[in-house]
Amino acid sequence: MARGALAVLVAALGLICAVGAQAQEEAPPAPHQQWPFEGVFGTYDRAALQRGFQVYKEVCSVCHPVKHLYFRDLEELGYSEDQVKGIAAQAQVADGPNDQGEMFQRPARPSDRIPDPFPNDQAARVANNGALPPDLSLITKAREGGPDYAYAILTGFKDAPAGFKMNPNMNYNQYFAGHQIAMPPPLSPDQVKYADGTPATVPQMAHDVVSFLSWAAEPTLDERHRMGFKVFLFLIVATGVFYAAKRKIWSRVH
Amino acid sequence: MAAPPPGVPAAGSSVGYGRIVRWIDYRLPFVSFLEHEFVAYPTPKNLNYWWNFGSLAGLVLVIMIVTGVVLAMHYTPHADLAFDSVERIMRDVNYGWLLRYIHMNGASMFFLIVYIHLFRGLYYGSYKYPRELLWILGVVILLLMIATAFMGYVLPWGQMSYWAATVITNLFSAIPLVGDKIVTLLWGGFTVGNPTLNRFYSLHYLLPFIIVAVIGLHLLALHQHGSNNPLGIDTRGPQDTIPFHPYHTIKDSFGLCVALLIFAFLVFYAPNFAASADNYIPANPMVTPNHIVPEWYLLPYYAILRSITFDFLGIPGKLIGVILAFGSILILFFVPWLDTSRVRSARFRPIYRWVSWILPVDVIALGWVGASPPAGIVVTVGQIATFYYFLHFLVLMPLIGKLERPRPLPISIGTAVLEAAGRLGAAGPAEGN
Amino acid sequence: MADLAQSQVTTGHDGGTRRDFLILTAGALGGIGAAITIWPFIDSLNPARDTLALSTTEVDLAPVQVGQRLTVAWRGKPVFIDHRPPEEIKAAQEVDVSSLRDPQPDSARVKKPEWLVMIGVCTHLGCIPLGNKTGDDRGPYGGWFCPCHGSIYDTSGRIRQGPAPLNLIVPPYEFTSDTAIKIG
Numbered sequence: 001m002a003r004g005a006l007a008v009l010v011a012a013l014g015l016i017c018a019v020g021a022q023a024q025e026e027a028p029p030a031p032h033q034q035w036p037f038e039g040v041f042g043t044y045d046r047a048a049l050q051r052g053f054q055v056y057k058e059v060c061s062v063c064h065p066v067k068h069l070y071f072r073d074l075e076e077l078g079y080s081e082d083q084v085k086g087i088a089a090q091a092q093v094a095d096g097p098n099d100q101g102e103m104f105q106r107p108a109r110p111s112d113r114i115p116d117p118f119p120n121d122q123a124a125r126v127a128n129n130g131a132l133p134p135d136l137s138l139i140t141k142a143r144e145g146g147p148d149y150a151y152a153i154l155t156g157f158k159d160a161p162a163g164f165k166m167n168p169n170m171n172y173n174q175y176f177a178g179h180q181i182a183m184p185p186p187l188s189p190d191q192v193k194y195a196d197g198t199p200a201t202v203p204q205m206a207h208d209v210v211s212f213l214s215w216a217a218e219p220t221l222d223e224r225h226r227m228g229f230k231v232f233l234f235l236i237v238a239t240g241v242f243y244a245a246k247r248k249i250w251s252r253v254h
Numbered sequence: 255m256a257a258p259p260p261g262v263p264a265a266g267s268s269v270g271y272g273r274i275v276r277w278i279d280y281r282l283p284f285v286s287f288l289e290h291e292f293v294a295y296p297t298p299k300n301l302n303y304w305w306n307f308g309s310l311a312g313l314v315l316v317i318m319i320v321t322g323v324v325l326a327m328h329y330t331p332h333a334d335l336a337f338d339s340v341e342r343i344m345r346d347v348n349y350g351w352l353l354r355y356i357h358m359n360g361a362s363m364f365f366l367i368v369y370i371h372l373f374r375g376l377y378y379g380s381y382k383y384p385r386e387l388l389w390i391l392g393v394v395i396l397l398l399m400i401a402t403a404f405m406g407y408v409l410p411w412g413q414m415s416y417w418a419a420t421v422i423t424n425l426f427s428a429i430p431l432v433g434d435k436i437v438t439l440l441w442g443g444f445t446v447g448n449p450t451l452n453r454f455y456s457l458h459y460l461l462p463f464i465i466v467a468v469i470g471l472h473l474l475a476l477h478q479h480g481s482n483n484p485l486g487i488d489t490r491g492p493q494d495t496i497p498f499h500p501y502h503t504i505k506d507s508f509g510l511c512v513a514l515l516i517f518a519f520l521v522f523y524a525p526n527f528a529a530s531a532d533n534y535i536p537a538n539p540m541v542t543p544n545h546i547v548p549e550w551y552l553l554p555y556y557a558i559l560r561s562i563t564f565d566f567l568g569i570p571g572k573l574i575g576v577i578l579a580f581g582s583i584l585i586l587f588f589v590p591w592l593d594t595s596r597v598r599s600a601r602f603r604p605i606y607r608w609v610s611w612i613l614p615v616d617v618i619a620l621g622w623v624g625a626s627p628p629a630g631i632v633v634t635v636g637q638i639a640t641f642y643y644f645l646h647f648l649v650l651m652p653l654i655g656k657l658e659r660p661r662p663l664p665i666s667i668g669t670a671v672l673e674a675a676g677r678l679g680a681a682g683p684a685e686g687n
Numbered sequence: 688m689a690d691l692a693q694s695q696v697t698t699g700h701d702g703g704t705r706r707d708f709l710i711l712t713a714g715a716l717g718g719i720g721a722a723i724t725i726w727p728f729i730d731s732l733n734p735a736r737d738t739l740a741l742s743t744t745e746v747d748l749a750p751v752q753v754g755q756r757l758t759v760a761w762r763g764k765p766v767f768i769d770h771r772p773p774e775e776i777k778a779a780q781e782v783d784v785s786s787l788r789d790p791q792p793d794s795a796r797v798k799k800p801e802w803l804v805m806i807g808v809c810t811h812l813g814c815i816p817l818g819n820k821t822g823d824d825r826g827p828y829g830g831w832f833c834p835c836h837g838s839i840y841d842t843s844g845r846i847r848q849g850p851a852p853l854n855l856i857v858p859p860y861e862f863t864s865d866t867a868i869k870i871g
Contacts, residue, residue, distance in 0.1 A: 004611035008618065040523050068341045072740050111740040129427075134535075137341075141526060142534035217534075220344070220351040227352070228522025234723075235518055238716045239511040245713040246508045249500050253299055254675075301691075324728050346736040349727035504710075507717065 017210060027177045030145040030152035037214060043222050044215050046078045051194050052212025053077060055205050058192050065116035068137035069216055070112040076219060084110050091115055129169040130181035141217045147210050154206040157185035259287025291477060296495035297502055298483035300667050306509035307371035313510060314364045319462050321357040331455035333448040336411035337536045355525040361403050363517050365551035377610055382484040383648030386590040388475040391585045395468050402461040405454040407549060412533030417546045421447045428573040429677045485670055486599025487663055494667040545627060551625030553580045554617050560628050561636040585647050592647055594655030605658040609650060616642050742869040756819045761870045765807035767819050776800050779843035789854045793843040796857050805844045806858050809833040811851035
């Protein structure tokens with residue numbers, strides 16, 4: 001029975017690897033990056049998240065919404081309540097109707113969602129040559145390869161190889177399936193002036209904004225890892241105790 | 255008053271608790287029922303760990319129902335709001351992420367455990383006389399689980415939710431004459447949409463309780479003749495059995511701890527391992543994902559469905575695929591009669607013993623086929639694996655049962671246990687089942 | 688083998704004659720595990736973060752003229768804000784507190800006398816009293832009047848006549864500046 005089970009386990013693992021391997025198509029798989037939130041003991045690097053938010057706000061938010069984020073969520077990045085109020089107040093959100101029956105704009109509050117750059121999908125397409133910039137709140141969970149893939153896309157822009165036919169308004173990207181992406185390269189060196197003085201190279205900005213987006217997709221990761229550690233500790237002890245108890249009780253039979 | 259049943263405190267007991275229990279039990283024999291079915295209930299004393307998976311499945315079902323009911327308090331079953339309500343659960347509801355990940359990965363645990371439980375039954379002949387109905391009820395539970403899981407997956411209304419619903423409901427259009435009408439009825443519209451989502455939500459909430467009822471019947475059938483055991487021979491009396499409590503309560507508790515370790519690893523460290531990234535994209539009826547792939551536990555059926563790429567005798571390949579996919583589960587109903595062996599346990603069946611292991615390997619191969627784009631070698635492997643699957647049940651099971659010479663069975667469970675402990679010589683001649 | 692068959696169950700809780708540490712520990716761990724597991728389920732029913740984020744409302748009082756009354760929403764309920772003119776304040780302060788059903792001096796109900804902030808829900812059975820909109824019937828005391836069962840409140844929101852047992856409830860609030868308050 002045990003040998004058979006082993007054979008089945010090997011077959012199952014083979015399947016899992018095969019399923020993982022067939023996920024990419026014409027583009028090469030994204031190279032693996034080191035992320036501080038990876039692994040069983042991973043946590044987010046708050047400094048990177050704040051820099052990443054700055055990149056999102058100054059570069060990406062022009063086209064990409066993050067509709068599942070509220071301004072109040074930014075307190076988790078380490079900003080104080082007042083700082084968050086200040087960040088929120090820089091944005092305008094629609095509210096109303098007022099007593100005259102009209103909708104109006106007002107400064108955002110922490111309890112508001114971070115507003116979309118465009119009023120609807122069609123307006124977004126019109127501003128982007130017919131392409132729809134996807135919402136980024138879940139992007140690192142919504143793509144095979146997750147953060148590695150997002151980083152690869154941001155740093156994978158280059159000139160098309162000789163003989164490669166580019167469609168109009170498209171940009172060559174090494175890691176995008178089909179190699180033609182509607183988004184022009186969003187990052188250029190020193191585009192953003194980091195408050196903490198970190199040099200804003202393209203790899204640095206890509207790393208930071210992907211860290212921010214990973215947090216945006218999975219804000220409860222730190223709590224999940226912490227809880228998991230305690231649960232595991234408890235379960236390992238419990239397994240040991242129950243096994244010993246089982247052996248003790250069954251000694252009457254054996 | 256007659257002497258109270260076992261487990262109920264005797265009359266004259268000075269304990270007040272005893273008097274209350276006796277009063278209740280005389281009118282509604284709940285305590286003596288529990289005592290009879292879960293405490294003193296005789297179980298074979300040679301059960302191995304493959305017998306843990308039944309109670310484990312029951313416990314995972316409880317976890318699924320409890321997390322499901324609480325999630326239902328926060329979920330909104332409307333096409334425009336469902337996806338966002340799930341994200342709200344993940345971000346804003348206290349411990350919502352935990353409930354969601356437990357429910358999501360619990361489904362995978364449930365199927366993993368049930369498939370192992372099913373294979374245990376196949377290997378040890380637990381479906382044979384007198385447990386045929388026990389087995390059949392189990393297959394009914396499996397069908398209900400598949401329906402429940404399929405509908406549950408639609409609820410988050412991601413890309414995979416929407417398109418898996420579209421593909422699977424479209425299967426019914428293969429039914430001749432009334433197929434399209436049936437599909438329209440299922441959809442409540444002209445495509446999968448809000449009406450579909452609402453009815454799937456209602457049924458997804460309902461079906462688990464029907465599963466509970468069928469499990470009640472399953473346990474009733476089980477307790478009628480008691481559990482099978484690794485030797486496949488009947489228990490002869492108290493010398494072959496031990497009471498369920500404390501032996502199997504503690505053993506099942508230990509098994510639960512091990513299962514929870516695996517479950518906890520998934521929930522806390524790899525919660526999206528079994529998930530499809532596409533389901534984190536809101537459903538878009540205008541865009542089909544590159545690979546529409548069901549959850550892993552449905553992959554083998556999906557592979558069988560897609561393996562029939564040709565028409566046969568005027569019957570469209572699509573219809574044959576549907577028939578075979580459903581047939582791959584329905585054939586399980588007939589296993590008690592397809593297997594002609596007079597010996598239950600594969601331990602004593604030299605040929606079937608290793609042949610039976612090819613089946614899970616075949617099913618895993620089908621799983622790989624189901625997960626891969628249907629091109630090239632994948633298609634061929636899928637067709638061979640589908641062929642073998644039905645060959646196993648329709649040809650190998652009947653033939654091997656008739657042709658093989660089983661090894662001699664031990665006289666009794668007791669002698670086999672002592673023999674294993676080295677205190678007896680070789681067992682005497684076999685005495686049938 | 689016969690004695691094995693006859694041997695009855697000796698569980699871990701048979702009157703404490705055989706205390707088995709291991710089994711007790713196992714049982715205790717199981718119980719603790721179950722208790723710890725239950726908490727997230729219960730806590731998930733508590734207000735979620737988005738609900739809590741809306742648990743305070745900030746109100747800019749600058750546009751509210753003397754004599755004007757404003758209704759704002761707070762935690763799903765209406766809150767009456769009254770920029771009281773001197774005659775309303777005087778009427779509120781001159782009432783004999785001991786004659787009230789729910790005795791409360793006006794000073795205990797306001798932080799600044801010209802601003803009265805109360806939850807606009809009648810303490811009888813929960814209707815919203817009239818009096819906050821122009822043209823509403825304010826009742827004989829110039830305060831508020833509940834049309835459902837006739838409860839009458841004065842210019843401090845205290846119950847004077849009718850079935851309501853308590854004064855209109857003052858929510859927790861503070862002045863964040865001279866012209867703004869934060870409720871909740």
